[in-house]
Amino acid sequence: xxxxxxxxxxxxxxxxxxxxxxxxxxxxxxxxxxxxxxxxxxxxxxxxxxxxxxxxxxxxxxxxxxxxxxxxxxxxxxxxxxxxxxxxxxxxxxxxxxxxxxxxxxxxxxxxxxxxxxxxxxxxxxxxxxxxxxxxxxxxxxxxxxxxxxxxxxxxxxxxxxxxxxxxxxxxxxxxxxxxxxxxxxxxxxxxxxxxxxxxxxxxxxxxxxxxxxxxxxxxxxxxxxxxxxxxxxxxxxxxxxxxxxxxxxxxxxxxxxxxxxxxxxxxxxxxxxxxxxxxxxxxxxxxxxxxxxxxxxxxxxxxxxxxxxxx
DNA sequence: AAGACGAAAGTGGTTGA
DNA sequence: TCAACAACTTTCGTCTT
Numbered sequence: 316x317x318x319x320x321x322x323x324x325x326x327x328x329x330x331x332x333x334x335x336x337x338x339x340x341x342x343x344x345x346x347x348x349x350x351x352x353x354x355x356x357x358x359x360x361x362x363x364x365x366x367x368x369x370x371x372x373x374x375x376x377x378x379x380x381x382x383x384x385x386x387x388x389x390x391x392x393x394x395x396x397x398x399x400x401x402x403x404x405x406x407x408x409x410x411x412x413x414x415x416x417x418x419x420x421x422x423x424x425x426x427x428x429x430x431x432x433x434x435x436x437x438x439x440x441x442x443x444x445x446x447x448x449x450x451x452x453x454x455x456x457x458x459x460x461x462x463x464x465x466x467x468x469x470x471x472x473x474x475x476x477x478x479x480x481x482x483x484x485x486x487x488x489x490x491x492x493x494x495x496x497x498x499x500x501x502x503x504x505x506x507x508x509x510x511x512x513x514x515x516x517x518x519x520x521x522x523x524x525x526x527x528x529x530x531x532x533x534x535x536x537x538x539x540x541x542x543x544x545x546x547x548x549x550x551x552x553x554x555x556x557x558x559x560x561x562x563x564x565x566x567x568x569x570x571x572x573x574x575x576x577x578x579x580x581x582x583x584x585x586x587x588x589x590x591x592x593x594x595x596x597x598x599x600x601x602x603x604x605x606x607x608x609x610x611x612x613x614x615x616x617x618x619x620x621x622x623x624x625x626x627x
Numbered sequence: 628a629a630g631a632c633g634a635a636a637g638t639g640g641t642t643g644a
Numbered sequence: 645t646c647a648a649c650a651a652c653t654t655t656c657g658t659c660t661t
Binding site for chain 2: 513514517595596597607608611615
């Protein structure tokens with residue numbers, strides 16, 4: 316699986332309300348509409364309304380429909396299917412010949428395999444509908460959703476879902492997929508929508524990280540800034556300033572071990588003051604899902620360590 | 628009156644013996 | 645497995661605009 320975020324930006328016909336430029340891009344990785352001139356995020360949580368793939372003939376259609384026909388959630392045999400007994404006796408209690416025994420052995424083997432197969436596809440059906448629900452509720456673009464589906468399939472193949480809730484693993488897959496695609500969604504934000512609790516989600520995330528070969532980048536404060544800045548209605552200039560502050564902080568190595576959300580909030584606070592676009596600590600804290608105190612502590616930290624003087 | 632600030636106590640997660 | 649620990653939160657009183 317590839318973890319390199321593909322730079323998928325499409326230029327579209329749209330005029331930026333901030334600077335009037337038509338240099339507007341659609342960043343499908345993040346699901347955002349961005350002005351290429353001033354950096355304003357015009358819209359986020361874009362929804363791809365078209366079908367997720369196109370087919371020009373029936374053969375392609377078959378090849379691309381990777382989940383097969385839509386499965387009904389009901390179990391086709393309702394648990395009433397034939398079972399083959401393990402006893403080597405016929406209905407009258409007589410011993411079965413060696414040749415028949417070998418045949419029976421093969422039949423049992425395939426029957427069990429088919430049961431495992433249907434159990435897995437049933438699991439996948441439930442999981443995918445849960446994934447669909449979760450990602451649409453969190454406004455997650457389809458690329459991250461696809462990645463999440465892939466991660467989920469891997470965990471399913473490794474039998475990691477056994478004894479755990481499907482919902483928990485789905486949420487964990489989605490969380491990791493978001494990190495891979497650099498669309499920050501903190502655990503807590505997912506917990507609100509997911510049918511799990513914080514503890515289980517955290518455990519599942521760690522389990523997948525350990526067992527599956529994926530290496531999502533450590534979430535950076537920079538990834539949070541556009542989202543927070545946009546929800547506060549800040550201009551592209553301020554957002555750039557905030558990103559710049561984080562870059563400086565990174566160079567000085569003072570970002571390690573700190574909550575990226577808090578750092579992002581602090582840099583936005585400082586950027587707001589510098590660019591005369593001030594927001595109160597409370598507003599920023601709310602948008603960044605941290606407390607005022609954290610904003611305060613981080614911003615004090617950043618200001619002293621980067622020698623930024625804040626004008627009163 | 629709202630916002631900013633800081634101290635103190637509490638919380639959940641990580642680390643190292 | 646448990647205690648120490650760092651980062652963050654909650655709460656609350658005080659100062660500033």
